[in-house]
Amino acid sequence: FSPLGSHLRLAPRHDDSSAHLRGPCRVTSSRSLSCVSPSPSSAPSVPPASVPTAQSLSVPQRWSSALSLKANLTDATADAVEAARSQLPQGVTPDLAIVHACSLYSSKFQWDGLVPQMRRMLPDVKAIIGTTTGGNIGRSAEREEPGEAQEAEGVPSVSVTLASLPDVTIKPFQMLASEIPDKFDPAEDWISYLGVPPSDVPLFFMYSTPRFMRLQGLDNVIIGLDQAYPESKKVGGLASTFGASSSPAIFAWSAMSSSSNFNMTALWPENVPAGEISLDTFAQDGLIGLMLVGDIDVRTRLAHGCRPVSDRFRITKCEPHKIVEIFKDEPPSPQKMVDLEELSETAQSFAALQGANAEKRMSEDGVGAADTVPIDPWSEYTRLTYELDDTDANLIKKATMLGVEQVPMQLPSPSDVSQASSAASSRYLVEELPKASFREGGLLIQQPIQEGQTMRFYVRDMYGAQVDLSETLQRLAYDLDEDATFRPEGLFVLKGLDRGRKLFGKGNYEVEKLREWGYDGPLMGFFGDGAIGPMIKGGNTYLYGSCSLFVEIGPKNPDRTRASTPMNETTRARLREIKRQRGGSFMVSPFTSKVDYSPDNPDPDITLPRRLVNVARPVSISTIEFSLPELAPLPSHRLEEMVWSKEMEVDRLRDRYPMSNLMYQVGEYNLRPANRPRDLYGSLCRQKAERGVALVGECMKASPNHGILKAKYDPKAIASTYADGGERRGVAAVSVHIDNKYYAGNFDDLGAARRGSTVPIIASDIFVYAWQIVRARLAGADAVKLVAAVLSDRDLQAFLKVCERISVQAIVSVSSREQLERCLRLDGCKIVAINNLNFWDMQPDVHRTTRLLTDEMRRRLKEKEIFVLSEGGVDTAEELRAVVSAGADGVILSEAVLRDADPRSAIERMLT
Numbered sequence: 011f012s013p014l015g016s017h018l019r020l021a022p023r024h025d026d027s028s029a030h031l032r033g034p035c036r037v038t039s040s041r042s043l044s045c046v047s048p049s050p051s052s053a054p055s056v057p058p059a060s061v062p063t064a065q066s067l068s069v070p071q072r073w074s075s076a077l078s079l080k081a082n083l084t085d086a087t088a089d090a091v092e093a094a095r096s097q098l099p100q101g102v103t104p105d106l107a108i109v110h111a112c113s114l115y116s117s118k119f120q121w122d123g124l125v126p127q128m129r130r131m132l133p134d135v136k137a138i139i140g141t142t143t144g145g146n147i148g149r150s151a152e153r154e155e156p157g158e159a160q161e162a163e164g165v166p167s168v169s170v171t172l173a174s175l176p177d178v179t180i181k182p183f184q185m186l187a188s189e190i191p192d193k194f195d196p197a198e199d200w201i202s203y204l205g206v207p208p209s210d211v212p213l214f215f216m217y218s219t220p221r222f223m224r225l226q227g228l229d230n231v232i233i234g235l236d237q238a239y240p241e242s243k244k245v246g247g248l249a250s251t252f253g254a255s256s257s258p259a260i261f262a263w264s265a266m267s268s269s270s271n272f273n274m275t276a277l278w279p280e281n282v283p284a285g286e287i288s289l290d291t292f293a294q295d296g297l298i299g300l301m302l303v304g305d306i307d308v309r310t311r312l313a314h315g316c317r318p319v320s321d322r323f324r325i326t327k328c329e330p331h332k333i334v335e336i337f338k339d340e341p342p343s344p345q346k347m348v349d350l351e352e353l354s355e356t357a358q359s360f361a362a363l364q365g366a367n368a369e370k371r372m373s374e375d376g377v378g379a380a381d382t383v384p385i386d387p388w389s390e391y392t393r394l395t396y397e398l399d400d401t402d403a404n405l406i407k408k409a410t411m412l413g414v415e416q417v418p419m420q421l422p423s424p425s426d427v428s429q430a431s432s433a434a435s436s437r438y439l440v441e442e443l444p445k446a447s448f449r450e451g452g453l454l455i456q457q458p459i460q461e462g463q464t465m466r467f468y469v470r471d472m473y474g475a476q477v478d479l480s481e482t483l484q485r486l487a488y489d490l491d492e493d494a495t496f497r498p499e500g501l502f503v504l505k506g507l508d509r510g511r512k513l514f515g516k517g518n519y520e521v522e523k524l525r526e527w528g529y530d531g532p533l534m535g536f537f538g539d540g541a542i543g544p545m546i547k548g549g550n551t552y553l554y555g556s557c558s559l560f561v562e563i564g565p566k567n568p569d570r571t572r573a574s575t576p577m578n579e580t581t582r583a584r585l586r587e588i589k590r591q592r593g594g595s596f597m598v599s600p601f602t603s604k605v606d607y608s609p610d611n612p613d614p615d616i617t618l619p620r621r622l623v624n625v626a627r628p629v630s631i632s633t634i635e636f637s638l639p640e641l642a643p644l645p646s647h648r649l650e651e652m653v654w655s656k657e658m659e660v661d662r663l664r665d666r667y668p669m670s671n672l673m674y675q676v677g678e679y680n681l682r683p684a685n686r687p688r689d690l691y692g693s694l695c696r697q698k699a700e701r702g703v704a705l706v707g708e709c710m711k712a713s714p715n716h717g718i719l720k721a722k723y724d725p726k727a728i729a730s731t732y733a734d735g736g737e738r739r740g741v742a743a744v745s746v747h748i749d750n751k752y753y754a755g756n757f758d759d760l761g762a763a764r765r766g767s768t769v770p771i772i773a774s775d776i777f778v779y780a781w782q783i784v785r786a787r788l789a790g791a792d793a794v795k796l797v798a799a800v801l802s803d804r805d806l807q808a809f810l811k812v813c814e815r816i817s818v819q820a821i822v823s824v825s826s827r828e829q830l831e832r833c834l835r836l837d838g839c840k841i842v843a844i845n846n847l848n849f850w851d852m853q854p855d856v857h858r859t860t861r862l863l864t865d866e867m868r869r870r871l872k873e874k875e876i877f878v879l880s881e882g883g884v885d886t887a888e889e890l891r892a893v894v895s896a897g898a899d900g901v902i903l904s905e906a907v908l909r910d911a912d913p914r915s916a917i918e919r920m921l922t
């Protein structure tokens with residue numbers, strides 16, 4: 011039995027029985043509005059939303075929501091309604107009810123009774139709107155106080171949201187794909203169809219069925235409404251189900267008076283009592299929505315799920331569902347956009363235009379011939395799997411995603427062509443390719459294509475999604491805390507079915523992150539087949555697949571009395587502290603570092619991708635995706651900046667000194683007695699045994715925080731001063747910074763330092779290629795310091811093997827608990843350095859060492875005989891004592907010692 015399996019039946023409205031006799035009508039479908047369709051000039055034909063007065067502004071807008079996991083639909087609905095109602099103050103009656111019911115409930119009887127039950131329990135409510143879902147998001151159904159936020163996945167659940175909306179008029183509507191205006195019809199047709207003038211700036215809140223989308227209805231609505239109501243925001247979601255045993259459906263009911271033009275149409279009129287117009291059972295087709303006019307607004311933001319990993323390719327030869335030949339394409343430059351616009355006046359179609367433009371570019375700019383040699387998609391895919399770093403290569407093998415830009419087929423009119431030339435309006439339909447898609451003679455895909463369209467490959471990964479989520483929620487927290495112009499009273503989370511456990515590997519990930527970022531207000535949402543909303547503020551509306559759309563909702567008027575405080579005070583205080591520490595802002599730029607930062611986690615696990623990022627900001631999706639303008643990537647923090655610069659530097663050098671030559675030379679080098687490797691581990695252990703703590707001196711001409719430290723830089727003299735007095739009084743090793751850009755060093759400094767002392771010399775750099783390790787050894791390094799945050803497990807392990815092979819020891823520098831755990835898993839990691847610097851601003855926090863060295867961690871490190879150093883900000887005797895008593899075996903001395911006129915006395919002072 012499928013409770014949602016019944017087919018949509020279209021029946022005449024009981025108050026306009028002629029309606030069903032008319033054929034599909036684009037402009038004035040009487041099914042969606044009243045029998046009298048207003049003409050554009052006559053709109054508005056509805057009572058305007060009341061203008062808030064001082065008295066009405068003292069009545070807050072209120073949202074309440076509750077999620078029940080009770081095992082049968084009727085009980086769960088009752089539970090959720092009662093809990094949500096009890097959270098509203100006495101005497102406040104809700105105007106609107108929103109129901110999200112998981113499709114896992116299987117009693118048809120109970121589904122049929124859902125809306126009537128709601129109406130009985132909420133006799134004063136003016137409209138009910140709802141959808142079946144594959145899972146729900148909300149706070150557990152507690153009485154009076156909202157409960158714990160949770161994501162109910164794979165279990166039956168109902169979420170009920172109630173809203174009391176003073177100074178807001180609710181205008182429900184319902185649409186069928188066959189009856190609505192077309193997206194290319196004049197805006198007036200849409201205005202006439204809906205009967206609300208754009209000057210009312212209605213907020214559109216919509217639930218669509220996937221079928222309505224497949225029939226192009228949603229596309230029409232989204233584009234049509236954007237044209238007709240450019241100032242209005244449009245948000246919503248696509249109905250879904252858990253599993254495929256039932257069909258997604260929407261349902262609604264409205265008790266607007268029959269004199270109103272905005273009555274909900276009846277899809278099931280035989281159930282509707284006379285005088286009431288209602289859609290009170292389920293429809294698998296169509297779209298239902300509310301136009302909310304008056305004191306109401308939303309702020310939306312989007313967290314994505316997958317990211318492009320390949321260049322763009324123009325499809326040069328294809329069949330309707332088969333890509334035969336592609337060539338590398340370039341995103342249009344501003345100059346080319348002008349070209350496009352000029353051409354558009356005479357072009358017959360966008361596809362022809364694109365082809366012309368591509369040819370034009372090839373001939374005018376001489377875009378590399380090699381780049382424009384047509385290739386087959388399989389060759390490009392194979393090349394990509396070799397070229398991607400390990401992580402992305404694995405991801406693309408696991409799930410190959412292909413996106414095809416939709417612009418050519420959807421925007422055939424000349425005016426749209428110029429719009430299409432802006433990357434912001436370009437849209438990719440991304441689909442997962444089954445293994446058998448690559449066939450002899452082409453790549454089979456589901457979506458129809460035509461020559462001239464652009465495609466690219468994507469991967470879907472947890473890290474990309476985590477980063478995006480983290481950044482999205484930072485912005486949400488920032489606005490909750492700072493933006494006095496819009497203060498929400500509730501939050502909808504509309505997310506793709508493939509998020510949740512499937513994406514993040516554990517349940518409740520997103521609501522937990524929301525909590526960490528301090529959102530404390532009413533929370534509602536569901537796992538849907540897609541979400542509708544703008545991608546950027548003021549931008550076009552789109553439909554998204556595997557994203558989470560966060561829709562904050564509240565009064566437009568900032569003077570309205572507040573009902574809730576959506577951010578708790580503890581978080582607010584914590585955010586203020588973070589902002590203070592970061593010089594007034596806690597925003598990080600939205601690019602590619604793999605960081606799961608939250609105010610609860612001062613030691614975030616940063617893992618950077620090795621490759622230089624040369625693609626656009628990742629934007630998402632498994633079903634439908636829209637690209638952002640191609641922004642030039644900016645590093646998220648100092649470490650990322652360093653890594654990118656290092657990638658470029660080393661890439662050039664590697665060509666000049668090939669690895670094979672270096673490996674040959676290192677064999678010879680190691681044979682010479684003068685070059686015999688000095689044993690860092692032994693030196694550290696000996697000093698720790700004799701003095702209770704081992705010290706490593708830092709040798710650098712400049713540092714990222716302090717600029718030039720030594721105008722006359724002599725690494726030989728510095729190493730000699732540090733080591734003077736031997737292992738007992740001096741340092742156990744010297745760390746030489748060889749990075750040029752940030753530390754003004756070079757490989758030669760290693761040899762100089764080695765000549766100035768007998769202690770082991772550590773090469774400090776951002777090691778991203780094994781090439782650098784071999785080169786450092788040839789310059790005199792006995793050890794290298796590898797930064798765990800920039801290396802994958804696989805790279806780290808490989809680098810340790812390279813070190814072993816050429817007789818170099820390694821220190822692995824870590825800055826989070828997760829990275830310490832990684833070290834414990836590595837084969838051959840004998841020395842770790844806890845780096846106390848935070849990578850955003852390189853400021854030290856020596857407490858990181860104490861935080862990370864828990865009793866348990868100390869025990870496990872000792873068990874594996876791993877020597878622990880603490881690095882960064884250990885400037886005083888007290889700080890030294892603190893990190894040693896936390897469990898550090900040694901310390902890499904800070905720049906303060908290096909700068910001291912007498913570094914030896916500085917060391918003695920620290921040891922007292």
Ligand SMILES: O=C(O)c1ccccc1NCC(=O)[C@H](O)[C@H](O)COP(=O)(O)O
Nearest residue numbers: 713714715716797823824845847882905
């Ligand atoms: O060790 C690391 O993980 C690391 C990675 C990237 C940059 C610096 C790192 N460690 C700190 C150091 O190497 C120096 O101690 C530090 O940059 C000294 O500079 P400053 O604090 O500016 O004097």
